[in-house]
Amino acid sequence: MQRILSTALPAHIGETVRLAGWVHRRRSLKSVAFLILRDAAGLAQVVVSEQAARARLEELPEETTVRVVGTVTANPSAPGGVEVTSPVIEALGDPAEPPPFDLYRPDLNVSLPVLLDHAPVALRHPKLAAVHRVGAAAVAGFRTALEEMSFVEIHTPKIVGTATESGANVFELDYFGRPAYLAQSPQLYKQIMVGVFERVYEVGPVFRAEPSDTARHLASYTSLDAEMGFVDDHRDVVAACHATVGGMLAAIRDLAGPSLDLLGVTMPALPREPLVVHFSDVLEMIGTATGQDVSAEPDLAPAHERWLGEWALREHGSDFVFVEGYPTAHRAFYTHPDPARPGYSRAIDLIFRGLELVSGGQRLHRYGDYVRALTARGESDLSAYAGYLDAMRHGMPPHGGFAFGLERFLARLLDVPNIRQVTLFPRDLHRLSP
Amino acid sequence: MQRILSTALPAHIGETVRLAGWVHRRRSLKSVAFLILRDAAGLAQVVVSEQAARARLEELPEETTVRVVGTVTANPSAPGGVEVTSPVIEALGDPAEPPPFDLYRPDLNVSLPVLLDHAPVALRHPKLAAVHRVGAAAVAGFRTALEEMSFVEIHTPKIVGTATESGANVFELDYFGRPAYLAQSPQLYKQIMVGVFERVYEVGPVFRAEPSDTARHLASYTSLDAEMGFVDDHRDVVAACHATVGGMLAAIRDLAGPSLDLLGVTMPALPREPLVVHFSDVLEMIGTATGQDVSAEPDLAPAHERWLGEWALREHGSDFVFVEGYPTAHRAFYTHPDPARPGYSRAIDLIFRGLELVSGGQRLHRYGDYVRALTARGESDLSAYAGYLDAMRHGMPPHGGFAFGLERFLARLLDVPNIRQVTLFPRDLHRLSP
Known part of the structure; x- marks a missing residue:
């Protein structure tokens, strides 16, 4: 039978x-x-x-x-x-030892450390399992949306020879007797691969030796990355990101309906067209609304992001708002400046319910611009960037992309305060098992 | 426009x-x-x-x-x-520096080291790009086939606290001042997750500190893993693996047709029903065919696998053949023995064109069996397996699964001698960049 x-x-x-x-x-x-x-x-x-x-x-x-x-x-x-x-x-086996908590109660009312220590069994609780079913649906939606836009999936190295993106917060390992590092992101590789496929994406682990013990940071998380060539400017990236987030929300509704019901999730409102505001306009709105002088701020503080999230929902009925034009000096070296507004860039962030979810934008694509940008940031030895600069030297189109963490998306979607609650087996300053 | x-x-x-x-x-x-x-x-x-x-x-x-x-x-x-x-x-940019080889020639006739040194540009060659389009289609097919069988995607830790699966060949890293290791496979975690979702799969990097410099081994590769609960025996795993490989081949045909044409690929023959032979029957056939006494062999040597591949094609018109019943002593500790044949197990391999592609089988599922199996293999400190053993202690169904490397599959499919030729940016004993 x-x-x-x-x-x-x-x-x-x-x-x-x-x-x-x-x-x-x-x-x-x-x-x-x-x-x-x-x-x-x-x-x-x-x-x-x-x-x-x-x-x-x-x-x-x-x-x-x-x-x-x-x-x-x-x-x-x-x-x-x-x-x-x-x-x-x-x-079908020996009688089980009963778990240290009742999995059959509607909620698993245990402290976070107890939950994480016993994750192999705690995850069987229907509500915890539901979280990860939503996660699987979100990733499926990410892929489907990008495949429909002709993005090609890639798998880039997680062990790298040089800690290029930032000297700090990188894990060092013993690679056959010499030092190597865990990749903090697939950023440089996905840009290189734009030279091959024009449009690429990757779903994979990234590693950050975060010394801070916060509710938002993990030592490793699942990064959802996309990069595309032949863009006119960052607005093409905004459009692709908007479509991707829309595809993720649709897939979650389609594939994880029972899990959403069980968790009592209110699905976020995503407008038909992306809502985009310029960084300087955000500061001006906040100055007007709060009476504070924020005009010289180089970035959006968490309180500013919260304000903007409330504004987007109140004025535009949207849980998502793109910010464009962040000051160039505070973004990564590969950020494309805005030719029309000195000091501002074509970098974007996507704020989801008042929290930065996605970072991205248009990148530099000329070899000479890279040499200048890296040198200006004090990089004396460009050989660490050899393969990356090779791609630029041998012809790269204007391009851009975006990236975000699956766990951060889930935490915001499910309104969970600590990112560890939506990570299967989190890794942080203190936790290396199970 | x-x-x-x-x-x-x-x-x-x-x-x-x-x-x-x-x-x-x-x-x-x-x-x-x-x-x-x-x-x-x-x-x-x-x-x-x-x-x-x-x-x-x-x-x-x-x-x-x-x-x-x-x-x-x-x-x-x-x-x-x-x-x-x-x-x-x-x-759209500055004039490019011409690459060190002609990308427009039908074939990129350069040595492997030159190709790998210049991968960021060499990968633009249409035939090299085609390899990775086939790879992307293969992974898409892997996921689709498993999703259709209700497998749920998971993302398990790549940094682990103990080197459980084998003491050797593991990369050690500095984890906030204490030692940690890169996961050699998601094996233990995917088994744990059978307790949550019954059926799970993962596509992700695995890490092996392979000290040998061969055409088949990499320090990191993309592992395609699946695990399923409530199996009757390993034959349920064979059926799922067969369906998955079939889904991959179909997806490659559907999604990567032009790349197959460009590469001149002969697609392999997969029979409707899986072709399965017992390990002892393989040895007997080889003994009869070659006149050698191989009856005491504990495993299949590469030459045996090649013989079997030729036999499967000749006698059954199949490029794939499953071997079941490998001797228990030569498989991993979690291998389920065959209750009917002492010394033999419910482990399986899938031989693809004469080369081992997939390893898998039914696993132990009783806590007591794990304690005995680990102890028998000389593991004195079972605390290294704490989370894994917790899952077993708290009730696990009979289960099994399979795993294989994307790159090895591609190399065999495309008849490429060196696995580095089908890996975007390979990592090995000598190579850590680009």
Whole structure:
């Protein structure tokens, strides 16, 4: 007999079926006992009335894996309107040791350290599993949206010979007796690959030796990266990013509906056309609204991003707002300046519900500009950038791209305060296991 | 005017269009010059007859990025039956420095070290780019096949606290002042995640400090991993792996047809039902065929795998053959023994054209079995496996899975002798850049 999933039960009323899963919960009443079985699809109620079967159920603690063969019976008062009766229950392994918390309660009310220490079992809680189903749907949507725009998937090195993007916050490793580093981002490689495919994307781990212990930072996270050639300016990047975020939200709705319901998620509002404001206009609006003089600020402080998020929702009904034109001096060396406004750049950020989610923009593409930009930032030895500069020297189109962390997106979408709550097995200053 | 790609030209005969791309090649004849433009889709022939335009083209070396506005004109003798006439050509950057090899020749006849040293530019050669388009299609097919079977995508840690899978060949890094290691595979984590989603998959980098300098080994490669719960035995894993490989081949045909044509690839034959032979039967067949006594061999030597590959093609018309039942002692500690045949296991390999591609099988799932297996292999401190053993202790179903390297699959598919030829930016004993 082929196994069916719990959600398929209503289609089999009156039939004998085979289920398999975990003992989610047992409830023993006077005349009957209930086994709530959990499988990948959901929960099934199994009614155990025969004495010998009740005795056997006593010996199968929560989380034991079992196979159940029984009759599907309609019962309007059962969850989902069906239950399994006259079951034969067979353990698929040894009786499980019960977890240190009750996975069957609606919420896993344990502290974050306890949750993370016991992640291999805690993640089985339906609400925690739902978080990662939403994550998987988000990544699927990221890929689909970019594939539809002819982006090609790439896999770039995670071990690099030089710590190019920033000297600090980089993990060093012993590479066959010489030093090497974990890549902080695929930035330089994805730009190189624009020379090959014009449009590329990558989903992969990035590594930051973050010495700060905050709710927003991890030592490793899943970076969603895209880069595209032959752009007119950063507005082409804004359009691609906007379409990508739209595709992610659509995929989450399509693929993770039950998880959204379980988590009670309010899906964010994304307008049809991207909402874009210039950095200097943001500062002016904030100055006018708050009476503070912020006109000399080189970047948006978290409070400014929050203000802007509220403004975007209030004035434009949008949970997303792009900021363009950040001052060049405060962005990475490869940032393309705005030729029309000295000091300002073609860098963009996407603010999602008042928090910076995406960073990107148009990049420099002329070899000479790179040499000047790197030299101006005090890089004396350009050989560290050899392969990257080769790509520029041998002809690169105007290009740009964007990147963001999957976990940060999930935390904001699900309104979770600590990024560790939406990361499978987080790595930080203190945590290296499980 | 919206840019169009070179492959769209035949649909625009008589119209003025805008193209953009790289100067792939210039050919100057007496009365006319040709610019072959390369973009993401292919090549376009641009006819330059006006004197001033010819002079300007002289100043745009190969690989310079340009924009071309001109008229699409039918010409049966032009490649694709169309060319662009009366062009206005505008450089999008500075004149490129010509690469150290001719990207416009049908094949890039350079040594492997030269190719790898200059990968940022060499990868632009249409045949090298085609390799990685096939790779992207293969990965897309891997995901689609598994999603259709309800596998959920996961992202597991690449930095781990203990070198559990094998003490040797592991990269050590400085993790905030204490030692940590790069994950050699997502094996333990994907098994843990079977407890959450039943079926999971991951596409991501794995790291092996391979001290050997061979054509088959890399220090890092892209691992395609899947793991599934509630299996009856390893044959369920064989079926899922077979379906996945079938999905990959279909996706390659569907998504990378032009690249296959360019590379002249003979697509492999995959039978409808998986071809499976037992390890002991393989040895017996080889003994009979060769007259050698191989009955005591603990594993298949490369020569045996080649023999088996030829046998599968000759006798069954298949480029793929699964081997089941490898001796338990020579497989990883988590390997499930075959209860019916002491000494043999439920481990599988998939041999693709005479080379081991996939490893997998059914795993142990009882906590007690893990403690015994690890202890028997001399592991004195099981705390290194704490999270993994927690998952087993708290109830795991019978499960199994498989894994293989994207690059090894590509090398075999494309009949390329060295795996570095199908890796974007390979990492090995000697190479850490570009």
